[in-house]
Amino acid sequence: VDLIGIDDVRRAAQRIEGKVVRTPLLPTLWGAGDRPLWLKPENLQLIGAFKVRGALNAIGALPDGVRARGIVTHSSGNHGQAVAYAARAFGVKATVVMPDASPVVKMDAVRALGAETVIVPGKLRESTSEALAEEHGYTLIPPYDHDDVIAGQGTIGLEIAADLPEVATVLVPIGGGGVISGVATAIKALLPQAKVIGVEPELAADAAESFRRGELVEWPIEQRYRTIADGVRVGICARTFRHIQARVDDVLTVSEDAIRDAMGVLARRSRIVAEPSGALTAAAYLTRGVELPPGPVAALVSGGNLEPDLLASVLAS
Amino acid sequence: VDLIGIDDVRRAAQRIEGKVVRTPLLPTLWGAGDRPLWLKPENLQLIGAFKVRGALNAIGALPDGVRARGIVTHSSGNHGQAVAYAARAFGVKATVVMPDASPVVKMDAVRALGAETVIVPGKLRESTSEALAEEHGYTLIPPYDHDDVIAGQGTIGLEIAADLPEVATVLVPIGGGGVISGVATAIKALLPQAKVIGVEPELAADAAESFRRGELVEWPIEQRYRTIADGVRVGICARTFRHIQARVDDVLTVSEDAIRDAMGVLARRSRIVAEPSGALTAAAYLTRGVELPPGPVAALVSGGNLEPDLLASVLAS
Numbered sequence: 001v002d003l004i005g006i007d008d009v010r011r012a013a014q015r016i017e018g019k020v021v022r023t024p025l026l027p028t029l030w031g032a033g034d035r036p037l038w039l040k041p042e043n044l045q046l047i048g049a050f051k052v053r054g055a056l057n058a059i060g061a062l063p064d065g066v067r068a069r070g071i072v073t074h075s076s077g078n079h080g081q082a083v084a085y086a087a088r089a090f091g092v093k094a095t096v097v098m099p100d101a102s103p104v105v106k107m108d109a110v111r112a113l114g115a116e117t118v119i120v121p122g123k124l125r126e127s128t129s130e131a132l133a134e135e136h137g138y139t140l141i142p143p144y145d146h147d148d149v150i151a152g153q154g155t156i157g158l159e160i161a162a163d164l165p166e167v168a169t170v171l172v173p174i175g176g177g178g179v180i181s182g183v184a185t186a187i188k189a190l191l192p193q194a195k196v197i198g199v200e201p202e203l204a205a206d207a208a209e210s211f212r213r214g215e216l217v218e219w220p221i222e223q224r225y226r227t228i229a230d231g232v233r234v235g236i237c238a239r240t241f242r243h244i245q246a247r248v249d250d251v252l253t254v255s256e257d258a259i260r261d262a263m264g265v266l267a268r269r270s271r272i273v274a275e276p277s278g279a280l281t282a283a284a285y286l287t288r289g290v291e292l293p294p295g296p297v298a299a300l301v302s303g304g305n306l307e308p309d310l311l312a313s314v315l316a317s
Numbered sequence: 318v319d320l321i322g323i324d325d326v327r328r329a330a331q332r333i334e335g336k337v338v339r340t341p342l343l344p345t346l347w348g349a350g351d352r353p354l355w356l357k358p359e360n361l362q363l364i365g366a367f368k369v370r371g372a373l374n375a376i377g378a379l380p381d382g383v384r385a386r387g388i389v390t391h392s393s394g395n396h397g398q399a400v401a402y403a404a405r406a407f408g409v410k411a412t413v414v415m416p417d418a419s420p421v422v423k424m425d426a427v428r429a430l431g432a433e434t435v436i437v438p439g440k441l442r443e444s445t446s447e448a449l450a451e452e453h454g455y456t457l458i459p460p461y462d463h464d465d466v467i468a469g470q471g472t473i474g475l476e477i478a479a480d481l482p483e484v485a486t487v488l489v490p491i492g493g494g495g496v497i498s499g500v501a502t503a504i505k506a507l508l509p510q511a512k513v514i515g516v517e518p519e520l521a522a523d524a525a526e527s528f529r530r531g532e533l534v535e536w537p538i539e540q541r542y543r544t545i546a547d548g549v550r551v552g553i554c555a556r557t558f559r560h561i562q563a564r565v566d567d568v569l570t571v572s573e574d575a576i577r578d579a580m581g582v583l584a585r586r587s588r589i590v591a592e593p594s595g596a597l598t599a600a601a602y603l604t605r606g607v608e609l610p611p612g613p614v615a616a617l618v619s620g621g622n623l624e625p626d627l628l629a630s631v632l633a634s
Contacts, residue, residue: 021341027363029429041361043588046344112346267628271360271621273588304588311584312632315625 003243004147006189009154009182012057016155019056019089021045025163025298030269034294037285038164040156041272043304047113049231049278050153050179050302051082051143057152058141059086067092072138074125076102077231078303079143084115095138097129144178145237154182160298161190168295171281173302174198174207174251175232177240183300184247195293198244198251199284201227201259206235207244208251216241228256228310231277231303252291258283263314266301275306320560321464323506326471326499329374333472336373336406338362342480342615347586351611354602355481357473358589360621364430366548366595367470367496367619368399368460374469375458376403384409389455391442393419394548395620396460401432412455414446461495462554471499477615478507485612488598490619491515491524491568492549494557500617501564512610515561515568516601518544518576523552524561525568533558545573545627548594548620569608575600580631583618592623 023041031037042050059071067090073083074097087094094115098107099122107117120128133140142149156179160170170187172180177198184196200208203226206219216238224233236244244251254262259276262283266274274282281299285292340358348354359367376388384407390400391414404411411432415424416439424434437445450457459466473496477487487504489497501513517525520543523536533555541550553561561568571579576593579600583591591599598616602609 021343024338024341024361026338026361029363044341044343044358046346048588264625267590268625271365271590273584273590308581308585308632312629315629315632 003246004151004154004182004185006185008147008151009158009186012053012148012151013155013158015060016053016056016152020053022159025160026270028270030265031285031297032289035289035292036296038296038298039270039272040160040298040300042156043272043274043278043301047078047081047085048303048305049078049082050156051078052085053155054149054152054178055079055082055086055141056089058146058148059083059090059092061148062139066139069137069139070095071141072097072129072132073141073143074098074129075143076106078305080106080110081113083141084110084113088114095132097125097132099125143234144176145239150178150182150240150243152182153179154186156300157183157186158190161187164296164298165191166296167191167194167298169195169197169292169297171197171199171284171297171299173232173277173280173300174200174236175277176234177207177236177244179300179302180248181240181243184243188247195249196247197292198248199280200232200251200253201229201280202253202255203227204229204233205253208253210236210241211244211248211251214245229259229276229280231275232280252284252288254280254283254287258287260314262286263311267311267315272301273304273311274301275303278303320563321468321471321499321502323502325464325468326475326503329370329465329468330472330475332377333370333373333469337370339476342477343587345587347582348602348614349606352606352609353613355613355615356587356589357477357615357617359473360589360591360595360618364395364398364402365620365622366395366399367473368395369402370472371466371469371495372396372399372403372458373406375463375465376400376407376409378465379456383456386454386456387412388458389414389446389449390458390460391415391446392460393423395622397423397427398430400458401427401430405431412449414442414449416442461493462556467495467499467557467560469499470496471503473617474500474503475507478504481613481615482508483613484508484511484615486512486514486609486614488514488516488601488614488616490549490594490597490617491517491553492594493551494524494553494561496617496619497565498557498560501560505564512566513564514609515565516597517549517568517570518546518597519570519572520544521546521550522570525570527553527558528561528565528568531562546576546593546597548592549597569601569605571597571600571604575604577631579603580628584628584632589618590621590628591618592620595620
């Protein structure tokens, strides 16, 4: 079998319990009557994103002796902070290879969590992390193309199922596809009648196109990088596409304007700060809600790391 | 006995369970090493403020026949929405008397929750609500000068004690003094070694002065209204002062600049939107943290209802 199962997600939940914030489902007053909206605010995790779940599970699943040799990853975003945090939680060394174009504030955030950073030209990030893994015996923890990472993100689905068993639709953003693969695994096992629907920016809709065509389609990086939603500019991989094909009911896309508007609504009406990727699901709810099945909707707010100026601009608009 | 007790708070917790968000304690990365900081984000309640706890408990505690006749209150702020929400949750009618100077957006918010609004000149708000109570048999639920309201707010303390039993200091904002009276009741009963410290704006420091002098001091309304923290412009009352004297360890004050700065830190570093009153405790932590005992600190973020322009301005600064 080439898909993870609900038991993998359950084991992940045991591994990470007490090490992550057990986020509540937040009711809202801005949902429509027959589709009441709940938010799963993973921006409230310590590092501001759900990524800590997968990193903790993947590092926690390693044999002690392997883990003790250290961890390496490459990331310009939330996954780097997640690995740094998770490694520290287990008391092992982490090295995060970062593109030299990464914002200094993100490099500093990784260092503040006790990880070593290695700054390289963007195109060398993967080869550098592989070389470091080989040289030092580090274990490479990729951001989504990894069963233990997917199972860790899937714990979000367990929590939604426990807190809102009457949920009709679960909205999940898609970047590399790790979190929707895990969440769909949990939801379909526990609440088979519920729909799991992915959300992408129109400008980085490789998963939507792949889903529709029934085969994995890659979008050129220069296309994907047009969206404001920097957390989902990566493409899905074969592993996550298999999970999406088997367990996801649909993939919707939203405009850049809808993403910005949703960030403002989340801040004003639900008092949480979402990064553009984190606002994708709210954008889908607000602009395409009539296409969803009737019944309660749970929308994953995946993260809240963004430049303060951007947040200020969506509030003023 | 003229103070509420832990049993009152426990009964309140039973009454409101499932009707409020069980907010998590959020760890932070911006706390100092020997005083790690946790946030209790009550801005994530449906109406954006902790007030819903006290309103639900006070309305829930009424005999069925009394409650069925309806509820009345007066408020220009979060308490009005809390009473409207709580009355709707119990299926009874609510009337909220609001000063004619209230922002239209707040009047609309109360109406959207199904309550009737009665708009009067500010100086007539109390007499009007008393007249409505007499005429229609409504029960008046005041914002803080009421034991069941205090007990309801105290459920926040129960949750902090359950989630962080090693807490050394609990920081609570003081306006009318209801929430600190309830929280201190819970904390002192369950964790007698922990300190409960109130926080006020320097510009509305009637509780700090009363605490220091050992007698209830009233500040003129025109002084209290100078602070940006509109949620704490009211003064404490005899009932809440008795609880503060008996159970609160200290009252600190913070500057207006510290409040604004803390709003920005909460949005940027913890991804939550706090109104000025909701940022008081973070402001105290950031500017007066060295005066706190060593050990974990829990800071209550009381609410998140504010004009988007104000939030945008603190993000830009």
